Amino acid sequence: NAGVTQTPKFQVLKTGQSMTLQCAQDMNHEYMSWYRQDPGMGLRLIHYSVGAGITDQGEVPNGYNVSRSTTEDFPLRLLSAAPSQTSVYFCASRFSGGYNEQFFGPGTRLTVL
């Protein structure tokens, strides 16, 4: 199993540009989520999905969109990038229900100029 994969690893954007961060998992996990990691603030939940076709907002959703058309993929879209979105983005997945650990991808380091 490849686990949770993310592309790209690094990205530099200009203010106002849009882009999509890709996330895929091959463990047949129902639950997927996106976090951002900022110095001094820990990891914060952006959006999550409990299954294909179902998404919801987390703690810091503004400026981001998600969709979940398949179990495997959960892309994160930045509509109009802002310098405040400079961060490291992590995708995670797990089985729903019960006490299941979360698996994280390697992260995407995004810089918005």
Next chain:
Amino acid sequence: KQEVTQIPAALSVPEGENLVLNCSFTDSAIYNLQWFRQDPGKGLTSLLLIQSSQREQTSGRLNASLDKSSGRSTLYIAASQPGDSATYLCAVEVGGSARQLTFGSGTQLTVLP
């Protein structure tokens, strides 16, 4: 709002020493608690997950304890090795559909040869 604190922020120990990392949380109504390891520029690796009804979990040289009533968890690392050098993150999960993880800021551990 759940808050997670990890003390100390950084720790340096000689190889072979046993050590304890601390994690505290403000709301005892948690679903589970998970310890992660993060290497520089990498994603998060799950180390141990403790269910809310459990007191401790062990994996190799690692032992994690949970005291829900006092809002505390400890990660004990026996016979530390230079390869244990990393940042250790504690995260608590609350119930509900989001199953959001609330993270501490981490303890950066350096094990000196």
